[in-house]
Amino acid sequence: MHKLWSDAAKRTEPYVPGEQLNDPDIIKLNTNESPYGPSPNVIEAIQKEVSHHLQLYPAPDAEALRDDIGRYYQLDKEHIFVGNGSDEVLAFSFMAFFNTDARIQFPSVTYSFYPVYAKLFHIPYEEVPLNQDFTIPVESFFQSDGGIIMANPNAPTGIYLSLENVETIAANNSDQVVIMDEAYIDFAPASAASLVQDYPNLLIVQTMSKSRSLAGLRIGFAIGQPHLIEALFRIKDSFNSYTMDRLALAGAAAAMKDDHYFQETTEEIIRTREWLIPEMKKRGFSVLPSAANFIFTTHSTVKAETLYNELKRRKILIRHFQNPAIANHVRITIGTEKQMEQLLRAIDAIIA
Ligand SMILES: Cc1ncc(COP(=O)(O)O)c(C=O)c1O
Structure with missing residues:
Protein backbone atom coordinates (compact mmCIF):
# COMPACT_ATOMS: atom_id res chain seq x y z
CA MET A 1 0.00 0.00 0.00
CA PRO A 38 -19.57 -17.64 -31.47
CA SER A 39 -22.07 -17.78 -34.32
CA PRO A 40 -20.33 -17.50 -37.74
CA ASN A 41 -22.53 -14.43 -38.32
CA VAL A 42 -20.68 -12.69 -35.46
CA ILE A 43 -17.30 -13.21 -37.15
CA GLU A 44 -18.71 -11.94 -40.44
CA ALA A 45 -20.22 -8.84 -38.81
CA ILE A 46 -16.93 -8.02 -37.05
CA GLN A 47 -14.93 -8.50 -40.25
CA LYS A 48 -17.29 -6.17 -42.08
CA GLU A 49 -17.01 -3.57 -39.33
CA VAL A 50 -13.20 -3.80 -39.33
CA SER A 51 -13.11 -2.72 -42.97
CA HIS A 52 -15.23 0.38 -42.30
CA HIS A 53 -15.46 3.27 -39.94
CA LEU A 54 -12.77 2.45 -37.34
CA GLN A 55 -11.60 6.05 -37.55
CA LEU A 56 -15.01 7.10 -36.20
CA TYR A 57 -16.27 6.85 -32.61
CA PRO A 58 -18.91 4.19 -31.97
CA ALA A 59 -22.56 5.04 -31.19
CA PRO A 60 -22.49 6.33 -27.57
CA ASP A 61 -25.99 5.09 -26.73
CA ALA A 62 -25.74 1.84 -28.74
CA GLU A 63 -29.29 2.26 -30.04
CA ALA A 64 -29.15 -0.51 -32.67
CA LEU A 65 -27.89 -3.14 -30.24
CA ARG A 66 -30.37 -2.06 -27.56
CA ASP A 67 -33.12 -2.47 -30.17
CA ASP A 68 -31.96 -6.01 -30.94
CA ILE A 69 -31.80 -7.04 -27.27
CA GLY A 70 -35.17 -5.37 -26.62
CA ARG A 71 -36.75 -7.26 -29.51
CA TYR A 72 -35.59 -10.56 -27.99
CA TYR A 73 -37.37 -9.67 -24.72
CA GLN A 74 -40.31 -7.88 -26.36
CA LEU A 75 -39.34 -4.56 -24.83
CA ASP A 76 -38.32 -1.28 -26.45
CA LYS A 77 -34.75 0.01 -26.29
CA GLU A 78 -35.66 2.44 -23.47
CA HIS A 79 -35.70 -0.67 -21.22
CA ILE A 80 -32.17 -1.77 -22.20
CA PHE A 81 -28.69 -0.60 -21.19
CA VAL A 82 -25.48 -2.10 -22.61
CA GLY A 83 -21.93 -2.09 -21.29
CA ASN A 84 -18.42 -3.47 -21.52
CA GLY A 85 -19.15 -6.86 -19.98
CA SER A 86 -21.71 -7.37 -17.25
CA ASP A 87 -18.99 -6.61 -14.68
CA GLU A 88 -19.09 -3.03 -15.90
CA VAL A 89 -22.91 -2.97 -15.94
CA LEU A 90 -22.87 -4.29 -12.34
CA ALA A 91 -20.34 -1.65 -11.25
CA PHE A 92 -22.47 1.10 -12.81
CA SER A 93 -25.54 -0.37 -11.09
CA PHE A 94 -23.84 -0.17 -7.67
CA MET A 95 -23.11 3.50 -8.36
CA ALA A 96 -26.56 4.22 -9.79
CA PHE A 97 -28.74 2.53 -7.15
CA PHE A 98 -26.88 1.94 -3.87
CA ASN A 99 -25.86 4.52 -1.24
CA THR A 100 -23.14 4.88 1.37
CA ASP A 101 -25.63 5.19 4.27
CA ALA A 102 -27.91 2.16 3.75
CA ARG A 103 -26.90 -1.48 3.97
CA ILE A 104 -27.40 -3.63 0.90
CA GLN A 105 -27.80 -7.41 1.07
CA PHE A 106 -26.42 -10.29 -0.92
CA PRO A 107 -25.98 -14.02 -0.17
CA SER A 108 -22.83 -15.04 1.72
CA VAL A 109 -21.97 -17.43 -1.10
CA THR A 110 -22.33 -15.65 -4.43
CA TYR A 111 -20.35 -13.87 -7.15
CA SER A 112 -17.31 -12.56 -5.31
CA PHE A 113 -17.24 -9.28 -7.23
CA TYR A 114 -20.17 -7.88 -5.18
CA PRO A 115 -18.17 -7.22 -1.97
CA VAL A 116 -15.38 -5.73 -4.11
CA TYR A 117 -17.73 -3.13 -5.63
CA ALA A 118 -19.31 -2.46 -2.24
CA LYS A 119 -15.90 -1.70 -0.72
CA LEU A 120 -14.77 0.37 -3.68
CA PHE A 121 -17.92 2.52 -3.62
CA HIS A 122 -18.14 2.63 0.20
CA ILE A 123 -21.50 0.85 0.35
CA PRO A 124 -22.24 -1.02 3.60
CA TYR A 125 -23.38 -4.61 3.08
CA GLU A 126 -24.77 -7.68 4.82
CA GLU A 127 -23.80 -11.14 3.61
CA VAL A 128 -26.88 -13.29 4.26
CA PRO A 129 -25.98 -16.94 5.03
CA LEU A 130 -27.43 -19.51 2.65
CA ASN A 131 -29.62 -22.37 3.87
CA GLN A 132 -27.83 -25.64 4.70
CA ASP A 133 -28.60 -26.96 1.22
CA PHE A 134 -27.11 -23.81 -0.43
CA THR A 135 -30.54 -22.45 -1.41
CA ILE A 136 -31.38 -18.74 -0.90
CA PRO A 137 -33.28 -17.97 2.34
CA VAL A 138 -35.87 -15.89 0.50
CA GLU A 139 -37.54 -14.28 3.51
CA SER A 140 -34.22 -12.92 4.81
CA PHE A 141 -34.28 -10.67 1.74
CA PHE A 142 -37.59 -8.99 2.59
CA GLN A 143 -37.22 -5.34 3.61
CA SER A 144 -33.60 -4.58 2.86
CA ASP A 145 -32.36 -1.12 3.95
CA GLY A 146 -30.32 -0.26 0.89
CA GLY A 147 -31.14 -2.75 -1.88
CA ILE A 148 -30.36 -6.28 -2.97
CA ILE A 149 -28.09 -7.97 -5.45
CA MET A 150 -27.96 -11.67 -6.15
CA ALA A 151 -27.01 -13.99 -8.98
CA ASN A 152 -29.74 -16.22 -10.43
CA PRO A 153 -28.80 -18.99 -11.01
CA ASN A 154 -26.47 -18.35 -8.10
CA ALA A 155 -22.72 -18.58 -8.59
CA PRO A 156 -20.86 -20.76 -7.84
CA THR A 157 -23.68 -23.05 -6.66
CA GLY A 158 -25.68 -23.10 -9.93
CA ILE A 159 -28.94 -23.18 -7.93
CA TYR A 160 -31.92 -21.46 -9.55
CA LEU A 161 -34.40 -19.29 -7.67
CA SER A 162 -37.93 -19.54 -9.11
CA LEU A 163 -39.58 -16.52 -10.73
CA GLU A 164 -42.19 -16.66 -7.97
CA ASN A 165 -39.45 -16.11 -5.37
CA VAL A 166 -37.78 -13.35 -7.41
CA GLU A 167 -41.16 -11.66 -7.61
CA THR A 168 -41.75 -11.84 -3.83
CA ILE A 169 -38.31 -10.35 -3.16
CA ALA A 170 -39.03 -7.49 -5.60
CA ALA A 171 -42.51 -6.97 -4.10
CA ASN A 172 -41.15 -6.84 -0.54
CA ASN A 173 -38.52 -4.20 -1.35
CA SER A 174 -40.54 -1.71 -3.36
CA ASP A 175 -38.46 1.28 -2.12
CA GLN A 176 -35.10 -0.28 -3.03
CA VAL A 177 -33.57 -1.59 -6.19
CA VAL A 178 -33.35 -5.37 -6.50
CA ILE A 179 -30.67 -6.48 -8.98
CA MET A 180 -30.82 -9.98 -10.40
CA ASP A 181 -27.53 -10.92 -12.04
CA GLU A 182 -28.64 -13.45 -14.65
CA ALA A 183 -25.22 -14.30 -16.10
CA TYR A 184 -26.26 -17.97 -16.46
CA ILE A 185 -30.01 -17.61 -17.04
CA ASP A 186 -30.00 -19.03 -20.57
CA PHE A 187 -29.18 -22.45 -19.07
CA ALA A 188 -32.06 -22.14 -16.55
CA PRO A 189 -35.88 -22.32 -16.78
CA ALA A 190 -36.79 -18.61 -17.23
CA SER A 191 -35.52 -15.02 -16.97
CA ALA A 192 -37.11 -12.50 -14.62
CA ALA A 193 -36.98 -10.04 -17.54
CA SER A 194 -40.69 -10.85 -17.91
CA LEU A 195 -41.29 -9.16 -14.52
CA VAL A 196 -39.69 -5.77 -15.16
CA GLN A 197 -42.91 -4.20 -16.51
CA ASP A 198 -44.60 -4.98 -13.18
CA TYR A 199 -41.75 -4.03 -10.82
CA PRO A 200 -40.25 -0.54 -11.20
CA ASN A 201 -37.49 -1.53 -8.71
CA LEU A 202 -36.30 -4.67 -10.54
CA LEU A 203 -33.13 -4.60 -12.67
CA ILE A 204 -31.95 -7.65 -14.59
CA VAL A 205 -28.29 -7.88 -15.62
CA GLN A 206 -27.13 -10.36 -18.26
CA THR A 207 -23.99 -11.13 -20.24
CA MET A 208 -23.04 -12.40 -23.68
CA SER A 209 -19.90 -14.01 -22.19
CA LYS A 210 -21.48 -17.39 -21.48
CA SER A 211 -24.47 -18.52 -23.58
CA ARG A 212 -23.55 -16.29 -26.55
CA SER A 213 -19.87 -17.44 -26.58
CA LEU A 214 -18.50 -13.89 -26.50
CA ALA A 215 -16.42 -13.59 -23.30
CA GLY A 216 -13.59 -12.11 -25.38
CA LEU A 217 -15.73 -9.33 -26.84
CA ARG A 218 -16.99 -7.96 -23.48
CA ILE A 219 -20.73 -7.31 -23.72
CA GLY A 220 -23.18 -7.12 -20.85
CA PHE A 221 -26.61 -5.57 -20.59
CA ALA A 222 -29.31 -4.54 -18.15
CA ILE A 223 -33.08 -4.75 -18.49
CA GLY A 224 -35.37 -2.53 -16.41
CA GLN A 225 -37.91 0.26 -16.57
CA PRO A 226 -36.73 3.46 -18.32
CA HIS A 227 -36.11 5.39 -15.06
CA LEU A 228 -33.53 2.73 -14.01
CA ILE A 229 -31.93 2.70 -17.46
CA GLU A 230 -31.67 6.51 -17.35
CA ALA A 231 -29.74 6.31 -14.06
CA LEU A 232 -27.28 3.86 -15.64
CA PHE A 233 -26.76 6.25 -18.57
CA ARG A 234 -26.11 9.11 -16.15
CA ILE A 235 -23.32 7.08 -14.53
CA LYS A 236 -21.85 5.82 -17.82
CA ASP A 237 -21.84 9.30 -19.35
CA SER A 238 -20.01 10.64 -16.31
CA PHE A 239 -17.33 8.00 -16.75
CA ASN A 240 -16.81 7.06 -20.41
CA SER A 241 -19.25 7.82 -23.24
CA TYR A 242 -17.94 4.98 -25.40
CA THR A 243 -17.70 1.88 -23.22
CA MET A 244 -18.47 -0.40 -26.17
CA ASP A 245 -16.32 -0.32 -29.27
CA ARG A 246 -17.56 -0.72 -32.84
CA LEU A 247 -16.47 -4.37 -33.11
CA ALA A 248 -18.26 -5.34 -29.91
CA LEU A 249 -21.44 -3.53 -31.01
CA ALA A 250 -21.40 -5.23 -34.42
CA GLY A 251 -20.62 -8.70 -33.03
CA ALA A 252 -23.19 -8.45 -30.25
CA ALA A 253 -25.96 -7.40 -32.65
CA ALA A 254 -25.19 -10.38 -34.91
CA ALA A 255 -25.20 -12.73 -31.90
CA MET A 256 -28.61 -11.50 -30.74
CA LYS A 257 -30.03 -12.06 -34.22
CA ASP A 258 -28.78 -15.65 -34.62
CA ASP A 259 -31.34 -17.37 -32.44
C1 LIG B 1 -22.48 -14.24 -11.65
C2 LIG B 1 -21.65 -13.51 -12.64
N1 LIG B 1 -21.95 -12.26 -12.96
C3 LIG B 1 -21.22 -11.56 -13.85
C4 LIG B 1 -20.11 -12.13 -14.46
C5 LIG B 1 -19.28 -11.26 -15.39
O1 LIG B 1 -19.42 -11.57 -16.71
P1 LIG B 1 -18.88 -10.59 -17.84
O2 LIG B 1 -18.22 -9.41 -17.22
O3 LIG B 1 -17.97 -11.42 -18.66
O4 LIG B 1 -20.13 -10.19 -18.61
C6 LIG B 1 -19.75 -13.43 -14.17
C7 LIG B 1 -18.56 -14.03 -14.80
O5 LIG B 1 -18.09 -15.07 -14.51
C8 LIG B 1 -20.53 -14.15 -13.23
O6 LIG B 1 -20.21 -15.40 -12.88
Missing part, protein backbone atom coordinates in the same frame (compact mmCIF):
# COMPACT_ATOMS: atom_id res chain seq x y z
CA HIS A 2 1.55 3.28 -1.06
CA LYS A 3 1.12 6.59 0.72
CA LEU A 4 0.34 8.28 -2.60
CA TRP A 5 -2.75 6.10 -3.15
CA SER A 6 -6.26 7.50 -2.72
CA ASP A 7 -8.45 6.11 0.06
CA ALA A 8 -10.45 4.20 -2.56
CA ALA A 9 -7.29 2.53 -3.93
CA LYS A 10 -6.20 1.68 -0.38
CA ARG A 11 -9.45 0.15 0.86
CA THR A 12 -10.20 -1.83 -2.27
CA GLU A 13 -9.52 -5.58 -2.41
CA PRO A 14 -9.53 -6.37 -6.12
CA TYR A 15 -11.46 -9.31 -7.53
CA VAL A 16 -9.21 -12.17 -8.63
CA PRO A 17 -10.47 -13.66 -11.91
CA GLY A 18 -10.01 -17.35 -12.77
CA GLU A 19 -6.59 -18.23 -14.16
CA GLN A 20 -6.08 -17.60 -17.89
CA LEU A 21 -3.20 -19.89 -18.82
CA ASN A 22 -1.51 -19.63 -22.21
CA ASP A 23 -1.03 -23.37 -22.71
CA PRO A 24 -3.21 -24.37 -25.72
CA ASP A 25 -3.37 -27.99 -24.48
CA ILE A 26 -5.20 -27.04 -21.30
CA ILE A 27 -8.85 -28.01 -21.00
CA LYS A 28 -10.20 -24.82 -19.51
CA LEU A 29 -13.16 -25.47 -17.22
CA ASN A 30 -12.55 -22.66 -14.71
CA THR A 31 -14.32 -19.50 -15.90
CA ASN A 32 -17.57 -20.77 -17.41
CA GLU A 33 -16.80 -19.75 -20.97
CA SER A 34 -18.64 -21.55 -23.76
CA PRO A 35 -16.76 -24.47 -25.33
CA TYR A 36 -18.25 -23.40 -28.66
CA GLY A 37 -17.13 -20.46 -30.76
CA HIS A 260 -30.86 -20.73 -34.13
CA TYR A 261 -27.15 -20.96 -33.24
CA PHE A 262 -27.85 -19.70 -29.71
CA GLN A 263 -30.57 -22.33 -29.12
CA GLU A 264 -28.46 -25.11 -30.58
CA THR A 265 -25.36 -24.40 -28.46
CA THR A 266 -27.19 -23.73 -25.17
CA GLU A 267 -29.27 -26.91 -25.62
CA GLU A 268 -26.10 -28.91 -26.24
CA ILE A 269 -24.50 -27.54 -23.06
CA ILE A 270 -27.62 -28.36 -21.02
CA ARG A 271 -27.70 -31.87 -22.52
CA THR A 272 -24.01 -32.40 -21.63
CA ARG A 273 -24.65 -31.13 -18.08
CA GLU A 274 -27.54 -33.54 -17.57
CA TRP A 275 -25.39 -36.40 -18.86
CA LEU A 276 -22.37 -35.42 -16.71
CA ILE A 277 -24.15 -35.14 -13.34
CA PRO A 278 -25.08 -38.86 -12.98
CA GLU A 279 -21.59 -39.80 -14.23
CA MET A 280 -20.10 -37.71 -11.39
CA LYS A 281 -22.49 -39.22 -8.85
CA LYS A 282 -21.46 -42.75 -9.92
CA ARG A 283 -17.90 -41.74 -8.96
CA GLY A 284 -18.76 -40.64 -5.41
CA PHE A 285 -19.49 -36.93 -6.00
CA SER A 286 -22.48 -35.06 -4.70
CA VAL A 287 -23.53 -32.40 -7.16
CA LEU A 288 -25.82 -29.45 -6.43
CA PRO A 289 -28.79 -29.13 -8.80
CA SER A 290 -27.41 -26.90 -11.56
CA ALA A 291 -29.33 -24.52 -13.81
CA ALA A 292 -26.08 -23.07 -15.18
CA ASN A 293 -23.23 -24.04 -17.53
CA PHE A 294 -21.23 -25.41 -14.60
CA ILE A 295 -21.62 -27.82 -11.72
CA PHE A 296 -20.67 -27.32 -8.08
CA THR A 297 -19.54 -30.53 -6.50
CA THR A 298 -17.75 -32.25 -3.63
CA HIS A 299 -16.32 -35.76 -3.37
CA SER A 300 -16.92 -38.23 -0.53
CA THR A 301 -13.20 -38.89 0.02
CA VAL A 302 -10.97 -36.78 -2.26
CA LYS A 303 -10.49 -33.22 -0.95
CA ALA A 304 -11.49 -30.38 -3.28
CA GLU A 305 -8.02 -28.87 -3.22
CA THR A 306 -6.42 -32.21 -4.10
CA LEU A 307 -8.85 -32.64 -6.97
CA TYR A 308 -8.04 -29.14 -8.26
CA ASN A 309 -4.27 -29.77 -8.07
CA GLU A 310 -4.38 -33.27 -9.53
CA LEU A 311 -6.57 -32.16 -12.43
CA LYS A 312 -4.29 -29.19 -13.08
CA ARG A 313 -1.31 -31.57 -13.21
CA ARG A 314 -3.26 -33.41 -15.93
CA LYS A 315 -3.88 -30.12 -17.77
CA ILE A 316 -7.52 -29.73 -16.75
CA LEU A 317 -8.27 -26.44 -15.05
CA ILE A 318 -11.28 -26.15 -12.70
CA ARG A 319 -12.14 -23.55 -10.03
CA HIS A 320 -11.54 -23.93 -6.29
CA PHE A 321 -12.51 -21.14 -3.87
CA GLN A 322 -10.85 -20.37 -0.52
CA ASN A 323 -14.10 -19.20 1.18
CA PRO A 324 -14.33 -21.67 4.13
CA ALA A 325 -18.06 -22.29 3.54
CA ILE A 326 -17.28 -23.83 0.13
CA ALA A 327 -13.61 -24.80 0.46
CA ASN A 328 -14.37 -28.50 -0.05
CA HIS A 329 -16.28 -27.89 -3.28
CA VAL A 330 -15.07 -27.27 -6.80
CA ARG A 331 -16.82 -25.58 -9.71
CA ILE A 332 -16.48 -27.23 -13.10
CA THR A 333 -17.56 -25.57 -16.35
CA ILE A 334 -19.54 -27.74 -18.78
CA GLY A 335 -17.39 -28.18 -21.87
CA THR A 336 -17.94 -30.35 -24.94
CA GLU A 337 -18.91 -33.98 -24.38
CA LYS A 338 -15.39 -34.98 -25.45
CA GLN A 339 -13.84 -32.65 -22.84
CA MET A 340 -16.17 -34.08 -20.18
CA GLU A 341 -15.10 -37.61 -21.11
CA GLN A 342 -11.45 -36.54 -20.64
CA LEU A 343 -12.42 -35.02 -17.28
CA LEU A 344 -14.07 -38.27 -16.15
CA ARG A 345 -11.04 -40.33 -17.23
CA ALA A 346 -8.76 -38.03 -15.23
CA ILE A 347 -11.08 -38.24 -12.21
CA ASP A 348 -11.09 -42.05 -12.46
CA ALA A 349 -7.28 -42.01 -12.38
CA ILE A 350 -7.19 -39.63 -9.38
CA ILE A 351 -9.73 -41.63 -7.38
CA ALA A 352 -7.92 -44.89 -8.14
